[in-house]
Amino acid sequence: MHRIYIAPMYVGFLAWLLAILALTTPVAGQLTEERADRFWWDAGLGFTSVQVTCRLCTGDIDSGPSIDLAVGTWASPRVAVGVELGGWTHLESDVRERVLRAGLSGRFTPSLESGLHFIGGLGWMGYRAEDFHYSTVNVVVGAGWELPVSSGWSVGNRLVFDAAPFGTLKNDGVSVPGGSVRTGALRLSVYVAPR
DSSP states (O other): OHHHHHHHHHHHHHHHHHHHHHHOOOOTTSSOGGGGGSEEEEEEEEEEEEEEESTTSOOOEEEEEEEEEEEEEESSSSEEEEEEEEEEEEEETTEEEEEEEEEEEEEEOSOTTOOEEEEEEEEEEEEEETTEEEEEEEEEEEEEEEEEOSSSEEEEEEEEEEEEOOOEEEETTEEEEEEEOEEEEEEEEEEEEEO
């Protein structure tokens, strides 16, 4: 029953990715060789679903608003590298859950005439719910689509999966017996970025 509940998340991800591939058409002049010499940044708002799995956890998927901020430089016209910060929150039964993220990220654009890009990264994820907390390594994979809306600005959307497979749950700083934790988060966001 637990696996059946998670399945719609993955079906939604695949449907979204196929829609992006189908809708991504060449956009003349969207990307130029000049951006290899420039810094970039983007800021986004979104909706994130998080599942925390451990012996003491319910394993429910909780959803709530999220925010992301990234800054970096273009290593080449198709490859961007940088750092990303983000957070998510959810309130249930007077218990506030929070996830904070920070890490290195990279973005690869297969074609300079298309807004499609793929995302990867590695960093840190921290989770807190009242006195319970943990922090661990976070692996990021995803895809997005960017569209220029003016000569100076672009908007885009991206769907990203965060996987934090190792963590130790702590209660007020003390490790909880059997508190090995795994976290998965699916982020759908809309962002704005200078061109």
